[in-house]
Amino acid sequence: MGLPRFSRPKGVDSELSPNLYVANCGPAVGLSFDTIASVFSTFGEVKGVYPADDSGARVIVSYFEESAAQAALKALDGHPCPALGGRFLHIRYSIFQPPSQVNDSVPVSLVxxxxxxxxxxxxxxxxxxxxxxxxxxxxxxxxxxxxxxxxxxxxxxxxxxxxxxxxxxxxxxxxxxxxxxxxxxxxxxxxxxxxxxxxxxxxxxxxxxxxxxxxxxxxxxxxxxxxxxxxxxxxxxxxxxxxxxxxxxxxxxxxxxxxxxxxxxxxxxxxxxxxxxxxxxxxxxxxxxxxxxxxxxxxxxxxxxxxxxxxxxxxxxxxxxxxxxxxxxxxxxxxxxxxx
The missing domain is CATH 2.60.120.590 (Alpha-ketoglutarate-dependent dioxygenase AlkB-like)
Structure with missing residues (x-):
């Protein structure tokens, strides 16, 4: 089964979402998905952390509850995060896009x-x-x-x-x-x-x-x-x-x-x-x-x-x-x- 897809990030003042688009965060800047999930889980249960694009420097953090996403955005957006190497994160809400709205990716074989x-x-x-x-x-x-x-x-x-x-x-x-x-x-x-x-x-x-x-x-x-x-x-x-x-x-x-x-x-x-x-x-x-x-x-x-x-x-x-x-x-x- 493929990973979930998300639309372009929404502004801070837009409708709440349990999904956050987080820039300056990801494997390209030395942060593993497990590390990111661990930090963001302090605000609520994290459903998953996914790459936002091909850059490796932007991720989607998906919560089960909108309130957890709201708390994380308020605490981390535009502020240095000591647990993530002191990086300044830039965060916006993101909306889950149903599979019918995106092109299904082909499964990748190993053999x-x-x-x-x-x-x-x-x-x-x-x-x-x-x-x-x-x-x-x-x-x-x-x-x-x-x-x-x-x-x-x-x-x-x-x-x-x-x-x-x-x-x-x-x-x-x-x-x-x-x-x-x-x-x-x-x-x-x-x-x-x-x-x-x-x-x-x-x-x-x-x-x-x-x-x-x-x-x-x-x-x-x-x-x-x-x-x-x-x-x-x-x-x-x-x-x-x-x-x-x-x-x-x-x-x-x-x-x-x-x-x-x-x-x-x-x-x-x-x-x-x-x-x-x-x-x-x-x-x-x-x-x-x-x-x-x-x-x-x-x-x-x-x-x-x-x-x-x-x-x-x-x-x-x-x-x-x-x-x-x-x-x-x-x-x-x-x-x-x-x-x-």
Whole structure:
């Protein structure tokens, strides 16, 4: 069951509510939800403490009684709170919004089997903490290319964001030696009979600052073969997936991040989401690779099984692929750019 939703905060003189919007308070300023609940419970029984938005610096404190909220607002609004590190809190009333008034969020899976998407595999702890540190140090010694919101590095072949494809005539050389052990480990990827025959020749390293995600897209069919491996390092994130109905195709492409826009909101689609912890390896193959849009929401905080997960100061992904040299022959022509 998802967390409750609340409307924009109301003014101090507005109608009373058992829910308080509290600014300058939350994980981003070093205050846990348990600590906040403990402090506010001195004014009455607290039903729950929830993130007010993606900032991590604003929360909703929900009481069972309006009188408790009124007492807390009167005592804490605009005053330093010693129990919360002396922070000055800014508090307003907030109104609970019934589920019918908001878009239901998709449940976030922790394992691939919960997604019910053929072709998705997720392995936790694919690399060790030491290997993660070494990989990050290795890429930080290399040159980054800046995009509008993130930085990238390309190896083997450069991905051209303007065309959403690769130029096979511009070979950059073999994949760097610092990923050799990772490529070898991929060859023994479980649950995939032909993994040992995979020859990966393209690597894209993405660095995501806090709150920056990836727009929805299907990797161009004609650009890459059927296996896409993505290693998450440094910070966690949520990856969402959408499968649109037959014949529905996004309107246009965005050259900045090999993405495509969604169809109209009225379009029908299936939606799934999975949590990618640091050091995990995600494989997209088959239907998951060819027919499902995947993207990373632009959030600083994610909700996973009613728990708040704050993204780290950076997330770095290593995406390994095999450049396609002939036309795609997949079973999903409605999503394919290769002529049939």
């Amino acid at each position: 691939d089997s919960e997604l019910n998407i053929p072709g998705i595999y997720l392995l936790h702890d694919f690399v060790s903490a030491k290997e993660e540190e070494e990989l990050l140090a290795a890429v930080d010694k290399m040159s980054w290319k800046s995009l509008s919101k993130r930085r990238v590095q390309h190896y083997g072949y450069e991905f051209c964001y303007e065309t959403r494809n690769v130029n096979t005539k511009q070979y950059l050389g073999k994949l760097p030696s610092f990923v050799s052990a990772i490529v070898e480990r991929i060859s023994s990827f479980p649950n995939l009979e032909s993994a040992a025959d995979i020859v990966l020749d393209q690597l894209t390293v993405n660095e995501y600052p806090p709150g920056v995600g990836l727009s929805p897209h299907i990797d161009t069919h004609s650009a890459f073969e059927g296996f896409i491996f993505s290693l998450s390092l440094a910070g966690p994130c949520i990856m969402d997936f959408r499968r649109y109905t037959e014949g529905v195709w996004p309107k246009s492409a965005s050259s900045s991040d090999m993405s495509v826009e969604y169809p109209d909101k009225s379009s029908s689609f299936l939606r799934r989401a999975i949590y990618l912890p640091p050091r995990s390896m995600l494989l997209l193959s088959g239907e998951a690779r060819y027919a499902w849009h995947h993207y990373i929401p632009h959030h600083k905080i994610d909700m996973v099984k009613d728990s708040v997960i704050r993204r780290g100061p950076r997330r770095v992904s290593f995406t390994f692929r095999k450049v396609r040299t002939g036309p795609c022959q997949c079973e999903f022509p409605q999503y394919c750019d290769s002529p049939r």
